[in-house]
Amino acid sequence: MSEFNLLDEGWISVVTDYKGTTKLVGMKEFFRDAHNYKAFAGDTKTQDFAVMRFLLAVLHTVFSRYDANGNPYEMLELNKRMQQVEEVYEEDESDYKDDLMKTWKDLWNCGKFPEIVDVYLEAWRDRFYLFDDKYPFYQVTKDFFNDCELYSNKGAAKDAGSISFKTINRKISETGDNTAIFSMVGGNDSELKDKLDNNQLTRWLINYMAYSATPDKTKIKRYLDINDIEKYDGHKGWQNSIGAIHYKTDSLFMTFLLNLILVHPDDKFIGKVQTPAWELTPEENIRFYLDNNSINNLARLYTDYSRAVYISNERNQFGRFFNIAQLPILDKKNNLLECMTIWEKTKKKDDNEEKWYPMENNPYESLWRNFGIIYLNNTVESKDFRSPYIIDWFRKISKEISDERYIKLSSVGINSATASNLMKNDIDDEIYVNLEISYDLAKNGWLRRINNLVEDTKKFLNEEYMKYTTDVVALDTGLLRSNATKNQKKLIDAKINSLIGEVYFKIDKPFKDWLSSIDYKEDKEKKLYECKKMIVKIIKDESKRVALAHGDRAFVGIKFKLNNDVLYNNIAISFNKLALKLTNYEKGDL
Structure with a gap:
């Protein structure tokens, strides 16, 4: 039918x-x-x-x-x-x-x-x-799995694998007995969560073929006259x-x-x-x-x-x-x-x-x-x-x-x-x-100049701002990364990456707005400097926010040993170092 x-x-x-x-x-x-x-x-x-x-x-x-x-x-x-x-x-x-x-x-x-x-x-x-019955869209026929010999990581499999509607529906993404607390479909009623109209089912079927994951393990060993198929890696959607x-x-x-x-x-x-x-x-x-x-x-x-x-x-x-x-x-x-x-x-x-x-x-x-x-x-x-x-x-x-x-x-x-x-x-x-601008490939054209700005910004954040955030985390935890245990390093790195990610996030929209505002005939130097000033302000404001968020302890500072030397640092020292580097970044001297 x-x-x-x-x-x-x-x-x-x-x-x-x-x-x-x-x-x-x-x-x-x-x-x-x-x-x-x-x-x-x-x-x-x-x-x-x-x-x-x-x-x-x-x-x-x-x-x-x-x-x-x-x-x-x-x-x-x-x-x-x-x-x-x-x-x-x-x-x-x-x-x-x-x-x-x-x-x-x-x-x-x-x-x-x-x-x-x-x-x-x-x-x-x-x-x-x-x-x-003959050509179901994006599917095999009903009797397909009867014509197969199947296996999984546990050995021979009698039945095909399965995936629930509430799993392929990415607005829910529930697997097995696990309940998605913040899914876009409320309630615990499985009948409600697995209800997909045919229009939804069609879209999610196409999406599943494209983005399927690989937790299911059932594979094909034989199909009709194709015998002894070698073991293979499962296909996650392309x-x-x-x-x-x-x-x-x-x-x-x-x-x-x-x-x-x-x-x-x-x-x-x-x-x-x-x-x-x-x-x-x-x-x-x-x-x-x-x-x-x-x-x-x-x-x-x-x-x-x-x-x-x-x-x-x-x-x-x-x-x-x-x-x-x-x-x-x-x-x-x-x-x-x-x-x-x-x-x-x-x-x-x-x-x-x-x-x-x-x-x-x-x-x-x-x-x-x-x-x-x-x-x-x-x-x-x-x-x-x-x-x-x-x-x-x-x-x-x-x-x-x-x-x-x-x-x-x-x-x-x-x-x-x-x-x-x-x-x-x-x-x-x-x-x-x-x-x-998108096809201005001249040696001193827009694309190269914008890319230089992007790379300079990434270099500054991934080097100089990382040093600053490393200091912030050290002041916050009382630990130097070089002296930390393996587990402590994971915690320190997570905090550093979070702080760097936050400043990237704050640059994201203003930079994209600036990028979309460029007129091909504009003065390149003036327009690029306008962007640099904007980025400097964002970094400076964010670094101030981070400093103030860590309170008196960060300003009092800590003493620490490094290579048998006793050193001292606080948030003001680290901030001033960053401010100097920001000045160099703005001038293009990294």
């Missing part, structure tokens, strides 16, 4: 006006009217991002095969179901790239998505039922593995176009057949992960499965649940298909050489603190970082975009609390940089 088709039923939550009015729409209505919507309005920012990537997979699939007028590209052979039959021949790649670029420009100039998207979705209508960045505007159509990288910056991915999950049967999807799981196209990456999932109609002691089994992990090293992340070169324990890995979001670092590795890696000698492809793509299309458009660079992700990657909190941050 087929039920709840995503093409027609409302499940995508969107903002329709500047008053914040929201609406649930199906996929066909979404692509028809995306130019009238302002933003997503799902349950969390990470969920919105997962849904956006899923919908981007539709666009990558359609416009890798058809132009903005709905005509197939000449070099492609398509079947009756609008699928690309084989990869683009090498001799046709240059023409294909030109055609893709023209399609992107035509879409931008049109201002809305053409009818070919609707035609494609209708051709695949049978793959978008949330509940279906978006759980990356520090994601993307562009946002006040129009969902434009947001999608800015993130629709039709011409991949890495030529080895040009002309590959886009294979979103819905174009494969449930069996073909599972075989893909068990046989190979090497992904070479964005539509597949954006619809990546981290689990074999089936939405059960039953209830256990914790309420409604998914039946699940972990699929093999995607290889993160050198997986440069991903465009929406920052890459760093790292050597892992099991590797003899450095390889590229996506940087995961640091919950305590604002996006502006990575300004240089986001915007400048292609212009400086850097062996440790590379420019995110989405930044390269933005520069490629920037000449087509009005500089009046309100465009933000946004980072989104989760912070994991344990080795099992259980979610601790969402990460969501944005910066706005004037369009002209």
Whole structure:
């Protein structure tokens, strides 16, 4: 029995006006009217991002095969179901790239998505039922687990693993008997907490595939004719593995176009057949992960499965649940298909050489603190970082975009609390940089000058302000870090990091406001000095607040031994040292 088709039923939550009015729409209505919507309005920012990537997979699939007028590209052979039959021949790649670029420009100039998207979705209508006997959306069929031999870390497993609705619902995130005290759903009634309407269930299913953690241990040993599958590391959702960045505007159509990288910056991915999950049967999807799981196209990456999932109609002691089994992990090293992340070169324990890995979001670092590795890696000698492809793509299309458009660079992700990657909190941050400034790569241009300011500020806080906070903690505890025990050092470091984090937090919004206020034609020296003065005042005010918060004891000071010498320090001495260093920072003499 087929039920709840995503093409027609409302499940995508969107903002329709500047008053914040929201609406649930199906996929066909979404692509028809995306130019009238302002933003997503799902349950969390990470969920919105997962849904956006899923919908981007539709666009990558359609416009890798058809132009903005709905005509197939000449070099492609398509079947009756609008699928690309084989990869683009090498001799046709240059023409294909030109055609893709023209399609992107035509879409931008049109201002809305053409009818070919609707035609494609209708051709695949049978793959978008949330509940279906043959092709349940993002799931395996009901009898799938009967065709498997399963195991866990305890040995052979008779039944599939399970995850409760109240666990995948990140507004609750309860596991087992543990109760989330401050969840957004009140009461202890499990029936209330596991109640998800089909529209919510669809969004959380997509989010779960993207951000699943790894506390569940059930894996597949055999599936049909695939026997003796080697033990593998479980797959946490791919978006759980990356520090994601993307562009946002006040129009969902434009947001999608800015993130629709039709011409991949890495030529080895040009002309590959886009294979979103819905174009494969449930069996073909599972075989893909068990046989190979090497992904070479964005539509597949954006619809990546981290689990074999089936939405059960039953209830256990914790309420409604998914039946699940972990699929093999995607290889993160050198997986440069991903465009929406920052890459760093790292050597892992099991590797003899450095390889590229996506940087995961640091919950305590604002996006502006990575300004240089986001915007400048292609212009400086850097062996440790590379420019995110989405930044390269933005520069490629920037000449087509009005500089009046309100465009933000946004980072989104989760912070994991344990080795099992259980979610601790969402990460969501944005910066706005004037369009002209964002591609000013001149040696003495805005990007380099802003980056120098950012790096000088980080250097000052991580060195000079750290010395000050170290003194503050020593005065507060009566302990020098050099003389402390291992456990005492952990406590001292936690206090120091908290004080440094607080001043970063207080700089965050004023700095981002200053960044968004820059006019390309302004005097650079004057504008940069304005920012430095602002940062100096913030640091000075915060350091005064910290000093006064520690009362008389900090001003009386302490005597301590260091290398057999008896020394004296108090908060006034430490503050004056910091004030002198602040003067040097303001002058640019660090």
